[in-house]
Amino acid sequence: VQLVESGGGLVQAGDSLRLSCAASGDTFSIYRLGWYRRAPGSQRELVATITVSGGTTDYATSVKGRFTISRDSARNMIYLEMNGLKPQDTAVYYCAADLYGPWYWGQGTQVTVSS
Secondary structure, X not given: XXXXXXXXXXXXXXXXXXXXXXXXXXXXXOOEEEEEEEOOOOOOEEEEEEEOOOOOEEEOHXXXXXXXXXXXXXXXXXXXXXXXXXXXXXXXXXEEEEOXXXXXXXXXXXXXXXX
């Protein structure tokens, strides 16, 4: 499975941004897709996940109510709509695919939120 993210950039606090992730390869084996992030000096953390089949979502507490994950199964795409961005959201955002065990990762896209 190959994952390619896009949509990162530099924004101001309070702004919105939409990340996209295109999945290719053995997409039929994907159980769920998600977004993780790694801020400078921090460990990688969960942002949001969504199951491919039922669309069940899960969010980190820090982004609930501000971020929305969605999928377009026909196009093998997932999105992360980020609203009310805060400086603490600054990180490299990674798209990830869970194949019932093995995880695959994209290269990441930088999101920088200035105060």
